[in-house]
Amino acid sequence: MGIGEQPAYLRVASDLRQKIVSGSLPPHTRLPSQARIREEYGVSDTVALEARKVLMAEGLVEGRSGSGTYVRERPVPRHIARSGFRPPSGANPFRQEQAIEGVHGTWESRSDQEEADEEIAGRLGVPVGDRVMRTRYVFRENAEPIMLSTSWEPLELTGRTPVMLPEEGPLGGCGVVERMAAIDVVVDNVSEEVGARPGLAEELLALGGVPGHVVMVVSRTYFASDRAVETADIVALADRFRIAYRLPVK
Incomplete structure (x- = not known):
């Protein structure tokens, strides 16, 4: 294979991808069978199979048991707005964004105490093994799950206070800034770090993704001066969202 030449399976996958993106193979259309790909592109069964695997890993097609492989609906990405501006509504960021988008959003959550592992202890600046409150969220839009989040707060700070449980009590659901102000x-x-990685099986199951689907992860930590008061990982399918930052210039 010379310089710049693609392996055969990537060449086939690239051509099929272009047909999907251009609309020649619209959503819900059955992908050409392995035998058809083999004949049309003059490749082996192995190459045809690997090309299909590439498209599945990219989330462009999905297999349907006993039926074949079909082009998936391509969602129009929504923006997640990030800025230092906080309206005086007392709502958490998800509720604010839902109001801006004019859609009906709901969420469910569950909080449990656990010991901080090395990563979370490092992010919160507490000793490994310290007790933290972990809260897991599933955010829904029109009843469809669209985003996951897991947050951790040091119980050394919030334990035995009215805001120990983020979604319960007088300030339940009000967001970190308002809850911390109450104590x-x-x-x-x-601080926020944005990255991407292959989705975990349980994440993809919850969000309606397919094996190999890439997720976007926003790792966010709130601080009071230099002290971390909450850290969280926000997870969404990468093809459904774009992170949009608006930052002040001083």
């Missing part, structure tokens, strides 16, 4: 902790800065 005289002033949140004044936040």
Whole structure:
């Protein structure tokens, strides 16, 4: 294979991908069979199979038991707006974004105490093994799950206070800034890291993805000065969202 030449399976996958993107193979259309790909492109069964696997890993097609492989509906990505601006509504960020988009969003959550592992302890600046409150969220839009989030808060800070449970009590669901202010902790800065990785099986199952689907992860930590008061991982399918930042220039 010379310089710049693609392996045969990538060449086939690239041509089929272009047909999907251009609309020549519209959503819900059955992908050419393995035998058809073999004949049309003059490749082996192995090459045809690997090309189909590439498209499945990219989330462009999906297999249907006993029926074949079909082109998936391509969602129009939504923006997740990120900025330092916080309207005085007292709502959490998800509720604010839902209101801006004019859609009906709901979520469910569950909080449990656990010991901080090495990663979470490092993010919160607490000793490994310290007790934290972990809260898992499933966010839904029009009853469809669209986003997952897991947050951790140090119980050394919130334990035995009215805001120990993020979604219960007088300030349940109000967001980190408002809840911490209720216990005289002033949140004044936040850090975020955005990355992507293959989705875990349980994440893809919850979000309606397919094996190999890439997820976008926003790792966010709220601080009161230099003290971390909450850290969270927000997970969404990468082809459904775009992160849009608006930052002040000083």
